[in-house]
Amino acid sequence: MPNYTPPLDEVLFTLREVTAYQELNSLENFSHVSEDLVEAILNEAGKLASGPIAEINHSGDKEGSIIEDGLVKTPIGFKDAYKKFVDGGWNGISFPENIGGQNMPFSLGLSVNEFFTSANMAFSLCPLLTSGAVEALSAHASDELKNKYLLKLVSGEWTGTMNLTEPQAGSDVGSLTTKAIPNPDGTYNIFGTKIYITYGDHDLSENIIHLVLARTPDSPAGTKGISLFLVPKFIVNEQGALIEKNDLRCSSLEKKLGIHASPTAVMLYGEKVGAKGWLVGEVNQGMRCMFTMMNHARIDVGVQGLSIAERSYQQALDFAFSRKQGKKIGAKSKEAVSIIEHPDVKRMILDMKSKIDAMRGLILTTGVYCDLGKHHSDEQKRNLYNELVDLLTPIVKSWCTDIGFDSASTGLQVHGGMGFIEETGAAQFLRDSRIAPIYEGTNGIQALDLVFRKLNQSGGLAVKYLFNDIKKLILDLDSIEDEDFLIIANLLQQSLDAIEKSTDWINSKITEDYDAAASNASLFLDSFGVLLGGYYLSKAALVSYKKIEEEKANSSFYKNKILIARFFSEQNLPKVMNSLISIKAGSSALNSVDFKNFGA
Numbered sequence: 001m002p003n004y005t006p007p008l009d010e011v012l013f014t015l016r017e018v019t020a021y022q023e024l025n026s027l028e029n030f031s032h033v034s035e036d037l038v039e040a041i042l043n044e045a046g047k048l049a050s051g052p053i054a055e056i057n058h059s060g061d062k063e064g065s066i067i068e069d070g071l072v073k074t075p076i077g078f079k080d081a082y083k084k085f086v087d088g089g090w091n092g093i094s095f096p097e098n099i100g101g102q103n104m105p106f107s108l109g110l111s112v113n114e115f116f117t118s119a120n121m122a123f124s125l126c127p128l129l130t131s132g133a134v135e136a137l138s139a140h141a142s143d144e145l146k147n148k149y150l151l152k153l154v155s156g157e158w159t160g161t162m163n164l165t166e167p168q169a170g171s172d173v174g175s176l177t178t179k180a181i182p183n184p185d186g187t188y189n190i191f192g193t194k195i196y197i198t199y200g201d202h203d204l205s206e207n208i209i210h211l212v213l214a215r216t217p218d219s220p221a222g223t224k225g226i227s228l229f230l231v232p233k234f235i236v237n238e239q240g241a242l243i244e245k246n247d248l249r250c251s252s253l254e255k256k257l258g259i260h261a262s263p264t265a266v267m268l269y270g271e272k273v274g275a276k277g278w279l280v281g282e283v284n285q286g287m288r289c290m291f292t293m294m295n296h297a298r299i300d301v302g303v304q305g306l307s308i309a310e311r312s313y314q315q316a317l318d319f320a321f322s323r324k325q326g327k328k329i330g331a332k333s334k335e336a337v338s339i340i341e342h343p344d345v346k347r348m349i350l351d352m353k354s355k356i357d358a359m360r361g362l363i364l365t366t367g368v369y370c371d372l373g374k375h376h377s378d379e380q381k382r383n384l385y386n387e388l389v390d391l392l393t394p395i396v397k398s399w400c401t402d403i404g405f406d407s408a409s410t411g412l413q414v415h416g417g418m419g420f421i422e423e424t425g426a427a428q429f430l431r432d433s434r435i436a437p438i439y440e441g442t443n444g445i446q447a448l449d450l451v452f453r454k455l456n457q458s459g460g461l462a463v464k465y466l467f468n469d470i471k472k473l474i475l476d477l478d479s480i481e482d483e484d485f486l487i488i489a490n491l492l493q494q495s496l497d498a499i500e501k502s503t504d505w506i507n508s509k510i511t512e513d514y515d516a517a518a519s520n521a522s523l524f525l526d527s528f529g530v531l532l533g534g535y536y537l538s539k540a541a542l543v544s545y546k547k548i549e550e551e552k553a554n555s556s557f558y559k560n561k562i563l564i565a566r567f568f569s570e571q572n573l574p575k576v577m578n579s580l581i582s583i584k585a586g587s588s589a590l591n592s593v594d595f596k597n598f599g600a
């Protein structure tokens with residue numbers, strides 16, 4: 001199985017040339033973040049990812065996490081790798097220094113996560129959930145809770161979980177029934193069952209801090225009556241020492257399609273006296289608190305799509321050079337050639353690569369907007385960037401995770417029969433990638449969020465800003481007298497026109513015809529993602545063109561960026577134009593079908 005090579009040059013190019021990174025560099029909060037420092041950090045993260053963490057990916061998949069006598073054990077090597085991860089300070093890379101973090105930009109943290117997730121998606125889930133817990137506690141917990149828990153969560157000494165799902169409450173979180181009964185001392189006793197809890201129990205850290213959604217007595221029905229509680233596995237005294245096991249346990253682990261090394265736990269709270277919990281934020285404000293946790297987690301899950309696609313691509317490319325099969329049509333030689341010589345295999349490889357570059361552009365741009373939205377000195381700009389993050393988050397989550405799975409499938413296809421055999425690892429990428437479109441809010445729910453909430457938030461400020469940016473780029477592309485750029489500009493313009501029309505159509509249905517808007521939401525999100533992908537690739541192509549011109553260099557890296565943009569534009573942007581036909585078709589056929597009488 002080929003090794004994983006962290007794509008350092010690609011990440012640096014995207015950060016510096018495609019995103020608004022220069023603006024971020026000028027912020028006071030990041031004045032210490034020099035280009036050299038960024039490169040050094042990525043280099044070190046890459047070493048740990050491609051070494052000890054990648055090494056236990058395949059074995060972790062085969063062995064899986066297990067539960068024995070009530071204790072959850074991660075596969076061989078995970079404890080060791082986690083210790084190296086924590087000792088290196090990677091858990092707190094993007095958190096502020098006052099809570100023990102390294103105060104690096106969130107966008108840089110996303111690239112670090114990309115490396116760890118490509119190396120081992122099941123491993124990287126543990127820090128992903130811990131980061132979410134840190135976000136929620138930092139924003140909403142009392143000083144007392146912050147002082148007690150944040151430092152150890154940021155360092156990774158303790159880990160965090162997110163407990164929303166119950167057997168009857170999945171996408172509809174509002175139907176959860178876990179109870180929180182108040183005690184006279186201000187704490188609560190938690191009673192209920194949570195399912196599918198990622199790293200709900202494990203042996204990587206001495207304590208696990210569960211963030212649990214539950215209802216207090218007499219709370220209103222639905223999401224308005226949900227509160228958030230901190231429920232530690234071991235209760236912690238004033239000095240920070242673990243004093244007593246809380247009344248909670250993992251009763252079983254799920255057997256699942258992929259990410260076998262990541263323990264997915266059924267958690268029982270309050271079998272005896274009640275699990276002791278502390279309120280985070282205010283009563284009935286739990287969803288608001290949880291959204292703080294989930295928003296960044298959704299971007300992190302989008303990164304999983306990118307990471308798996310990158311890993312699958314690297315392996316497929318390697319295989320395509322080493323596997324010899326068939327002759328080159330039209331060549332004199334009767335020798336078998338590497339399959340990379342065949343146009344259909346080239347197509348598959350370039351399809352993966354172009355989508356990877358597009359996803360990285362989208363993800364890192366969103367990450368930089370997160371940083372600017374938090375730290376920019378100008379309030380108006382902060383608002384604008386936060387609007388952009390809100391709009392882009394469901395697209396990052398859904399578009400990238402769908403591509404992650406598709407690319408893992410394409411990578412497997414490049415291997416032929418060997419892809420279906422577990423030994424190559426291509427099959428593991430396919431299995432692992434399949435969860436990402438499901439958790440952190442299914443992709444269908446993300447599409448509804450985009451259409452019904454984000455599109456018109458603040459009068460559609462973010463959408464207008466993005467469309468305007470794309471128009472400006474098209475003018476720049478148009479000014480270049482070169483066939484590649486004429487083609488790219490023309491296709492980008494036509495797909496922008498199509499999305500503008502789709503947006504108008506969707507907007508006209510939102511209030512008057514829910515079904516028509518809802519049934520097209522996923523297609524709309526996908527088309528929006530493709531348009532943005534084309535935009536970021538075109539930006540990369542334009543920068544590359546200028547670099548070649550200025551430096552009079554014909555570097556293949558830059559030349560390839562132009563070809564990648566043209567290939568993606570020709571192969572994918574026409575789908576955006578066609579989607580307008582499907583979207584405008586509405587849902588009359590769909591809604592006329594009698595699903596009960598399809599017949600056997």
Ligand SMILES: Cc1cc2nc3c(=O)[nH]c(=O)nc-3n(C[C@H](O)[C@H](O)[C@H](O)COP(=O)(O)OP(=O)(O)OC[C@H]3O[C@@H](n4cnc5c(N)ncnc54)[C@H](O)[C@@H]3O)c2cc1C
Nearest residue numbers: 162163164165170171196197198264439440441442444445
């Ligand atoms: C491996 C794994 C790890 C997980 N980790 C965690 C975790 O750490 N913490 C946690 O709390 N949860 C976790 N989950 C749960 C996960 O978030 C849920 O599975 C997910 O939110 C979907 O809920 P569900 O499975 O009940 O599906 P359902 O909600 O039953 O959905 C089934 C289908 O119906 C669609 N659907 C449902 N409602 C609507 C609607 N209103 N409109 C349109 N379509 C709809 C969905 O999109 C989906 O396609 C995990 C799940 C898995 C499998």
